[in-house]
Amino acid sequence: MYLENISLRQFKNYQHSEIKFSRFINCIMGSNGSGKTNLLDAIHYLSLTKSALNSIDQQNIQHDEEFFSIKGTFHLDDKKYQIQCSCKSGSKKVVKKDNKPYLKLSEHIGVFPLVLISPYDTDIIREGSSTRRKFMDGIISQIDGQYLQSLLKYQRLLSQRNQLLKDFARKHQFDAQLIASYDEPLLKLMKAIFDRRTKFLDQYMPIFKKHYMSLSEGMEDVDLKYKSDLFSPDFEEQYLSNYQRDLSIQRTGMGTHKDDLVCSISGYSIRKFGSQGQQKSFVIALKLAQFEMIQNDKGFKPILLLDDIFDKLDDLRIKKLIDMVSSQSFGQLFITDARPERTARILENTPCEIANFLVEYGHAVAT
Numbered sequence: 001m002y003l004e005n006i007s008l009r010q011f012k013n014y015q016h017s018e019i020k021f022s023r024f025i026n027c028i029m030g031s032n033g034s035g036k037t038n039l040l041d042a043i044h045y046l047s048l049t050k051s052a053l054n055s056i057d058q059q060n061i062q063h064d065e066e067f068f069s070i071k072g073t074f075h076l077d078d079k080k081y082q083i084q085c086s087c088k089s090g091s092k093k094v095v096k097k098d099n100k101p102y103l104k105l106s107e108h109i110g111v112f113p114l115v116l117i118s119p120y121d122t123d124i125i126r127e128g129s130s131t132r133r134k135f136m137d138g139i140i141s142q143i144d145g146q147y148l149q150s151l152l153k154y155q156r157l158l159s160q161r162n163q164l165l166k167d168f169a170r171k172h173q174f175d176a177q178l179i180a181s182y183d184e185p186l187l188k189l190m191k192a193i194f195d196r197r198t199k200f201l202d203q204y205m206p207i208f209k210k211h212y213m214s215l216s217e218g219m220e221d222v223d224l225k226y227k228s229d230l231f232s233p234d235f236e237e238q239y240l241s242n243y244q245r246d247l248s249i250q251r252t253g254m255g256t257h258k259d260d261l262v263c264s265i266s267g268y269s270i271r272k273f274g275s276q277g278q279q280k281s282f283v284i285a286l287k288l289a290q291f292e293m294i295q296n297d298k299g300f301k302p303i304l305l306l307d308d309i310f311d312k313l314d315d316l317r318i319k320k321l322i323d324m325v326s327s328q329s330f331g332q333l334f335i336t337d338a339r340p341e342r343t344a345r346i347l348e349n350t351p352c353e354i355a356n357f358l359v360e361y362g363h364a365v366a367t
């Protein structure tokens with residue numbers, strides 16, 4: 001599977017650009033602020049229907065313009081697919097496959113899978129539990145559409161229940177029955193989400209550990225431990241008896257929306273005790289394991305975007321990364337870097353076609 005070309009209109013700092021890619025390696029060069037990351041973000045939109053950086057679609061419309069449009073041609077199993085993602089100011093975004101709009105954007109997720117490695121990945125170990133849930137859900141959603149549906153339904157019901165709790169507090173009126181009508185479906189969805197996350201981690205863990213070992217060449221034992229209220233055998237009772245507390249905090253205090261992954265090295269928190277090198281290896285291993293999980297599931301490689309990671313990684317780690325995509329069948333790779341000579345050196349012995357692009361002020365030209 002690969003992306004043959006892209007056409008951008010009024011997307012961030014791209015006024016109008018048409019670019020034809022290599023089905024192997026694409027190096028996107030240009031000074032800071034020129035639009036390298038924006039180009040990767042447009043590819044991210046085509047694959048996952050959203051930006052990797054700014055979840056407010058309207059803010060990705062070029063300043064002072066009325067809409068953006070991103071079009072691209074994917075190749076999959078000897079067929080071509082035209083994907084278009086557009087957003088008009090004041091309206092919801094529309095994603096079309098071969099000119100037919102999706103009724104549910106979630107149906108597009110995982111069709112043309114993608115993995116992004118960027119400097120922000122360290123957020124997965126540094127930030128709060130929601131970034132880790134997002135990371136885990138992002139992988140499962142690309143391989144299991146049913147899971148994504150459950151997750152979206154859960155989020156919808158949960159936010160309705162939370163809204164009710166807020167309304168009760170505001171009006172000093174309580175309706176236990178109304179709340180209870182949410183609990184049965186919520187509990188059922190939580191169980192499904194918990195089971196799927198558990199199954200996912202069983203498969204993911206050994207792959208993750210393997211990649212960590214290979215990147216670090218160290219002997220430390222890394223671990224990701226799933227933390228969830230649902231491990232308690234009395235979870236359902238606890239959840240239901242938490243109603244009074246939910247009322248006072250005006251939100252739902254227990255459930256899979258509180259899940260976390262505890263990231264550790266030799267039994268200690270990687271965030272607090274890991275060296276910089278260990279943290280880098282940890283994060284890259286998380287992403288490589290994501291790549292491999294998706295590849296195993298689909299039977300082909302996801303598109304890999306490497307955004308400005310060469311500043312952050314030493315040559316050994318970068319080499320391993322490139323080997324990973326180029327071993328056996330080659331996947332499609334997009335690399336951004338402000339320093340073309342460095343990328344050229346790293347890719348020197350890579351035996352496949354490399355296309356180079358220079359980005360200046362939101363214009364990408366093949367060089």
Ligand SMILES: Nc1ncnc2c1ncn2[C@@H]1O[C@H](COP(=O)(O)OP(=O)(O)O)[C@@H](O)[C@H]1O
Nearest residue numbers: 012013032033034035036037038059061062063
């Ligand atoms: N909605 C927008 N309209 C116009 N320009 C934008 C918009 N969003 C971001 N930009 C511009 O995009 C540029 C950043 O591009 P980016 O792809 O991050 O650069 P880099 O090449 O460093 O990765 C900045 O100059 C920023 O002002």
Ligand SMILES: [Mg+2]
Nearest residue numbers: 036037038308
């Ligand atoms: Mg950038």
